[in-house]
Amino acid sequence: MLSRVKYDLTMAEAARGAGGARIDLLVVAAMVDHGARVLDVGCGDGELLRLLESRGVDGRGIELSREGVNECVAKGLAVVQGDADTDLAAYPNDAFDYVILSQTLQATRQPRVVLEHMLRISRRAIVSFPNFGHWNIRLQILLGGQMPRTRNLPYAWYETPNIHFCSIKDFRALCFAVGAKMDQAVALNAWGRQMRLKMPWWFWNLFGEQAVFLLSRRA
Amino acid sequence: MADATTTLDLADRTREADHPHSPVVRFGADKPLRLDAGVDFAPLQIAYQTYGTLNAERSNAVLICHALTGDQHVVNTHPVTGKPGWWETMVGPGLPIDTERYFIICPNVVGGCMGSSGPASTNPATRLPWGLDFPVITVRDMVRAQAMLLDYLGIDSLFAAAGGSMGGMQVLQWAASYPQRVFAALPIAAATRHSAQNIAFHEVGRQAVMADPDWRGGRYFAHGTNPRRGLAVARMGAHITYLSDAALHRKFGRRFQNRDNPTFSFDADFQVESYLRHQGITFVERFDANSYLYLTRAMDYFDLAGDYDGVVANGFRDTPTRFCVISFTSDWLFPTAESRAIVHALNAAGARVSFAEITTDKGHDAFLLDEPELFAIVRGFLDGAARSRGLRA
Known part of the structure; x- marks a missing residue:
């Protein structure tokens, strides 16, 4: 289920950088220090883990879908079949330098618990998610009167694995609620390009199609 | 048998x-x-x-x-x-x-x-x-x-x-x-x-071996016997645990073995019976009965946590x-x-x-x-x- 979301993003011809890697993954990877130990929760087919390992990162993954896991292991990646909602509890405190939740938050049953576990397992967490506050989504509800469907989120409401959508503003509120420090936040526009301008949050919340947050645990 | x-x-x-x-x-x-x-x-x-x-x-x-x-x-x-x-x-x-x-x-x-x-x-x-x-x-x-x-x-x-x-x-x-x-x-x-379930299965297998009169308290070599029937039964039981309901059904279903009707006897009417008997018989050709006791016991005792x-x-x-x-x-x-x-x-x-x-x-x-x-x-x-x-x- 988690992986399907990511596969869709892959198939949706998500914007790719010069090396062919997805821009959102490049943004995530750029936040990780060389040589760090990283856990990628909902790692899909392992594209991010491969990118990280090519940059000298010691990467591990959890993936719910059997196909995703088997593909990763066959690539030589250290990935276990598991569920973000139940299996993060098995990891000890401070086991990693970063825990990454890439395009998976909205598919978890308990996003808050998952985020709390992430910040327990590691001092730093990176979360990327589709921004439900994007103008296109707002317009679809406002004018169309229907649950929105986009290039990156193509499911009908009755079959979507995405059960906990949030906007950038909502996610900030969750960060405050769990006491996470926001060290860095990046919004990607509809073309997957980073929005570089220093803009206020409301602007990001309206025009950012995806968001990537680097969080840290308050000491 | x-x-x-x-x-x-x-x-x-x-x-x-x-x-x-x-x-x-x-x-x-x-x-x-x-x-x-x-x-x-x-x-x-x-x-x-x-x-x-x-x-x-x-x-x-x-x-x-x-x-x-x-x-x-x-x-x-x-x-x-x-x-x-x-x-x-x-x-x-x-x-x-x-x-x-x-x-x-x-x-x-x-x-x-x-x-x-x-x-x-x-x-x-x-x-x-x-x-x-x-x-x-x-x-x-x-x-x-x-x-x-x-x-x-x-x-x-x-x-x-x-x-x-x-x-x-x-x-x-x-x-x-x-x-x-x-x-x-x-x-x-x-x-x-x-x-516990696996220890239980092993115990059934061991008891089958030891219940065979030819086992002779483990000294079958000295008596020139071999607890074939006991070991074969142990193997038949164990073999079922190595398969699955679905696999057995796919392979054998309820099909009869070389006959169209039940014989109303305890012959191997069903293919699955015949298959298990074959498994048992071929196993005893190559495997020592006491060895089966020792190795199943070794598995039963295995508990990594116990050492740590x-x-x-x-x-x-x-x-x-x-x-x-x-x-x-x-x-x-x-x-x-x-x-x-x-x-x-x-x-x-x-x-x-x-x-x-x-x-x-x-x-x-x-x-x-x-x-x-x-x-x-x-x-x-x-x-x-x-x-x-x-x-x-």
Whole structure:
């Protein structure tokens, strides 16, 4: 289920950088220090883990879908079949330098618990998610009167694995609620390009199609 | 049960135990095997097979640990049955465990009956088979003996240790006992401990052997008998646990064997009965009844947590070994939950671990069968590990 979301993003011809890697993954990877130990929760087919390992990162993954896991292991990646909602509890405190939740938050049953576990397992967490506050989504509800469907989120409401959508503003509120420090936040526009301008949050919340947050645990 | 005819007499069987069709290494009283039962066992004989070539750096050795009813004949014709090796789908030139790339070693476990010291071997003190005088052994004892073999072969560190079922238990024990000597560990359809249900199944098997009057308190060699019927029944019962309801139904359904109607007797009317009887009969040709008691007991005693204050993860603290744990959806003997428990322990220990569950209806025995997904995963895991170890492709 988690992986399907990511596969869709892959198939949706998500914007790719010069090396062919997805821009959102490049943004995530750029936040990780060389040589760090990283856990990628909902790692899909392992594209991010491969990118990280090519940059000298010691990467591990959890993936719910059997196909995703088997593909990763066959690539030589250290990935276990598991569920973000139940299996993060098995990891000890401070086991990693970063825990990454890439395009998976909205598919978890308990996003808050998952985020709390992430910040327990590691001092730093990176979360990327589709921004439900994007103008296109707002317009679809406002004018169309229907649950929105986009290039990156193509499911009908009755079959979507995405059960906990949030906007950038909502996610900030969750960060405050769990006491996470926001060290860095990046919004990607509809073309997957980073929005570089220093803009206020409301602007990001309206025009950012995806968001990537680097969080840290308050000491 | 029909009278089992066997192609081998007892002398032949003890001959394979003492003088097998495999290279052997013998350790004398100066190098005893220290057993968990508190015995220093000597002399010790270990029979083994090797395939492929050890490289100059001695860094490409792969230890294959066989399961309860397996032996060291992984990919060569079996000297007793004449059948192909038990893992010809996995091991060989160009196969996932590539004999052109790796040097593969498979020893017969201690307590086995194919040339390593066991209850069918001759006790040098009496010049008779050990029988029940052979000390009870554990999975850890098997692994200690294997470590002695590797010392003898001059192999300090294994590139990989791989095995399914009881073989997977040995792989886990290897990683726990000798973390510096195992670069990559591949436990398949395994568990950190034998469950109550599995101990129960084993007990039924052992009771079937011991209930056969030909068992003679374990001294059947001296009496010139062989508890064939008991061992065959044990094998029939166990064999069911290696399969699955779905696989049995797919293979046999309720079909009759060479007849159109029931005979209203206790003949093997159903194909599944006939198949099980065949499994039982062929098993007793090659397997020693007492050995079956010893090896099932060793599995029953296996409990890694017990050696580490009740916490499996303590056995893998700071392990440098990388793991690939594999389970099968229809395996109810070593279900996925057991593999997941291994993974959780390894995660808690911070180990580098992969875990995949393979969809199949073939049950526990799937690790021996043609499972393309299994092969792709094993190949990918070993290739990745080989790159990290700097092995040439």
